[in-house]
Amino acid sequence: MPETLTPIISSRKVRGRVYVDRNRCKGCGFCIEFCPPKVLSFSASFNEHGYHSPELVRPEGCTGCDLCGLYCPDFAIFAVREPRPVPSAERGASET
Numbered sequence: 001m002p003e004t005l006t007p008i009i010s011s012r013k014v015r016g017r018v019y020v021d022r023n024r025c026k027g028c029g030f031c032i033e034f035c036p037p038k039v040l041s042f043s044a045s046f047n048e049h050g051y052h053s054p055e056l057v058r059p060e061g062c063t064g065c066d067l068c069g070l071y072c073p074d075f076a077i078f079a080v081r082e083p084r085p086v087p088s089a090e091r092g093a094s095e096t
């Protein structure tokens with residue numbers, strides 16, 4: 001790969017954080033269906049309209065790709081990428 005094509009974001013150094021506006025959700029399940037690593041699932045509880053909204057069941061697997069947000073017809077979910085905390089052992093190694 002040419003040096004000019006280095007990735008901007010390393011998946012190892014970021015994680016996804018998902019935000020759900022539960023009461024906007026209509027329970028269609030698109031976000032769950034189209035999430036590539038399948039880290040979303042319906043919550044057991046109902047929102048104020050009687051729908052099951054999604055929840056992140058495997059947070060460690062979320063990449064923050066925001067496909068869930070792109071597919072949601074009701075703008076009830078979106079995701080962001082944020083830096084993953086570096087474990088202290090790894091931090092020490094990189095500082096030497």
Ligand code: SF4
Pocket residue numbers: 016018034035036037038039040061062063064065066067068069079080
């Ligand atoms: S941001 Fe991507 S990986 Fe995370 S829950 Fe949404 S679709 Fe799945």
Ligand code: SF4
Pocket residue numbers: 024025026027028029030031032053054071072073074075076077
């Ligand atoms: S795509 Fe949107 S409306 Fe459908 S289940 Fe997911 S959050 Fe709810």
